[in-house]
Amino acid sequence: MIDFSADALEVAPFLLGAVLSHDSPEGVVAVRITEVEAYLGEGVDPGSHAFRGRSKRTASMFGEPGRLYSYFTYGMHVCANVVCSPQGEASAVLLRGGEIVIGTDLARVRRPTARSDHTLARGPANLVRALGIALGEDGSRLDVAPFGLVPPASVATEVAVSLRTGVSGAGGVEPFAWRFFLPGEPTVSPYKRHPKAGSADFRGDTPGMQA
DNA sequence: GGTACGATAAACT
DNA sequence: GTTTATCGTACCA
Numbered sequence: 001m002i003d004f005s006a007d008a009l010e011v012a013p014f015l016l017g018a019v020l021s022h023d024s025p026e027g028v029v030a031v032r033i034t035e036v037e038a039y040l041g042e043g044v045d046p047g048s049h050a051f052r053g054r055s056k057r058t059a060s061m062f063g064e065p066g067r068l069y070s071y072f073t074y075g076m077h078v079c080a081n082v083v084c085s086p087q088g089e090a091s092a093v094l095l096r097g098g099e100i101v102i103g104t105d106l107a108r109v110r111r112p113t114a115r116s117d118h119t120l121a122r123g124p125a126n127l128v129r130a131l132g133i134a135l136g137e138d139g140s141r142l143d144v145a146p147f148g149l150v151p152p153a154s155v156a157t158e159v160a161v162s163l164r165t166g167v168s169g170a171g172g173v174e175p176f177a178w179r180f181f182l183p184g185e186p187t188v189s190p191y192k193r194h195p196k197a198g199s200a201d202f203r204g205d206t207p208g209m210q211a
Numbered sequence: 212g213g214t215a216c217g218a219t220a221a222a223c224t
Numbered sequence: 225g226t227t228t229a230t231c232g233t234a235c236c237a
Contacts, residue, residue, distance in 0.1 A: 047229070057222065074230045075219025094229060113232070125230055167229060
């Protein structure tokens, strides 16, 4: 198993290629994770929800490593993270994209607007919807039912890195290249800078746009 | 191919 | 009252 008590930056590469499954009355959906972002702890990373310390929303981020931190954002979306660092410290890995490997039919039902199968779990809110993860599952263990998390057979040898997507740092500049993805995967979400970011754009090697 | 914008609510100032 | 770890649609090239 992955040692989630390490910090999110260390854990992130081990999640690429891992398979996360979620069971529900409707059935099982599993994704092979292809894209993640690391968020660090209190006072360290201005883009992190934990930056200003513990709050009601972020409580689980300060809790046991290896659990789910899910939160509601933009008035309509849920995003899912894997909690890292020892209890009492906060860091987490945001799951941003993956390839459905089990339950494609159910994922299609949950994501009726997806044009093709590789967009079913492309983007953090889409991934959550495809898996059927609910906001109320915040704090759940990811290694026992209804969840399941299988590490990759071997750690990815080719990992691409870029700035995080949609994050604004001081002055609108996101300084941290803490987004990790498997190059060439069509299930990696397109890079988008924060709306308030300046023109200093860094696109990384974002592939995945395909045809 | 890209860029703009509205939806919609919790958290934060 | 402002911001936000987003998505889908509309529009322009």
